[in-house]
Amino acid sequence: MKKITLVVLSLPFLSACSPSMPEMPKVPEMPEMPEMPSMSEFIPDISLPTLFRSDINQGSVLDRFSINQLKVGMSKAEVQDLIGSPSVADPFHNNQWDYINHSTLYKKDNINYRLTLIFDKNTLKNIDTSKLESLPPLTEKEQELENKRLADEKIIAKRAAKEKAEQAKSKAKSRAVAVKKAAAQAKALKEKQAAQAKVAAKAKAIADKKAEDEVKALAEKRAADKKALKKKQAAEAKVATREADLKEGYEAYEKAAERAKSLKGPNTPWYRFW
Template sequence: MNKLTLITLSVSLLFLSACTPTPYKNDINQGSSLDRFQVNQLKIGMSQVQVQNLIGSPSIIDPFHNNQWNYINHSTLHQKENLRYRLVLTFDNKQLTQINTSGITSLPALTDKEKVLEEKRITTEIATVLAAKQAEEKAAAEALARQVAKQKLAKEKAAAEVLARQVAKQKLAAEKIKAEALARQVAKQKLAAEKVRAEKVAKARALKKKIEIEQAKQREIEAQNPLKIIDTP
């Protein structure tokens, strides 16, 4: 076999090996199948039922830490990059409290359609949060206004009560002064009446005494000059 024949045979074998198809290998999926679009919809505060309805049941629930759910995938894919991810969710009283997505970087990125839906969802959530915040601020402002109004009303009521007590006190003092003045006036009138009555009694006594004196003098005169009775024949 000459040199030219060897070269031709080698090239033919190389060409045939390049054209020989690679045998098909099935994908080996092991573990939870997650979707980034759905994972992005997880929110703190969700119940365990809501989480299951969204991304399915976990791969592993630690019997010693049943508040932690693990979604693990170790899949070998044909003509694609192998999947190796782990999503860890933590619950407290069956409410989602922590989402650890540090182990899901190998999940496929969002499609263009999912990006549009994701942006719309985020916009809606932001609007909902802002509306809730505005409603909360409005409720807080209304509560503050009611509290201020209540305090103002209580202050006005207290001031009115103080004023009413002051007016009542002044009225009572005025009535007391008026009563005392009236009592003094009545006492003065009574004293004047008693004085007038005493003066009348004194005058009556003086007149009586004068009459008695005059009567005594008259009797004395009559005693000194007795009347003579003349007998007629």
């Protein structure tokens, strides 16, 4: 049986190689071969070996759950605590961090991504996630944690907004109270200044009147003193004139007496009876 099968299979090759050979007679049709049983029925536990290729991870290994937690305003230490150290850092200014990954995975799509962070000194200013297409999506558990984190952040943001609004309201109220208090103080100060000005004006008027009275009294005193002085001077002049007249009369009398005495002699009394 095996020889016949071999001859039948070799005929086309022989006819192609030897065109000058005479045409072979037709081979009678062979009976159908019985179906052979499958080898797995005899050896069910044996499977064919498969080739295995190990995963090759090169660079920073990140996950979307950690990346989603990055926030502008974080410090470099906070970023490192969250996603680790960068693959490449700017050696001149240290203001750019790059997280690069090139991974070859077995029976999975290769991963090639790049996360770029820009810093202003020690503060995170920009997060570039435009080259993270090949990064695996969140797992179901990570998605639950992400949803919880977002919900918590929403609650915190709502609470912060409420506190900010309350602080703004309290600040506005305090400002209104301060403005009202300042207005009251300004009014009180103005009234006090007006009262002080009124008192000062009254005191000035009194002082001016007193000064005017003093000036008038002084002028009157001076006039009286001047009048008294003139009167005194006139009286003194009158007294002096009288004294001069008396002196002159006395001197005239003495002269007359001396003359009479000299005319009558030494023993003649100065008086005479008629």
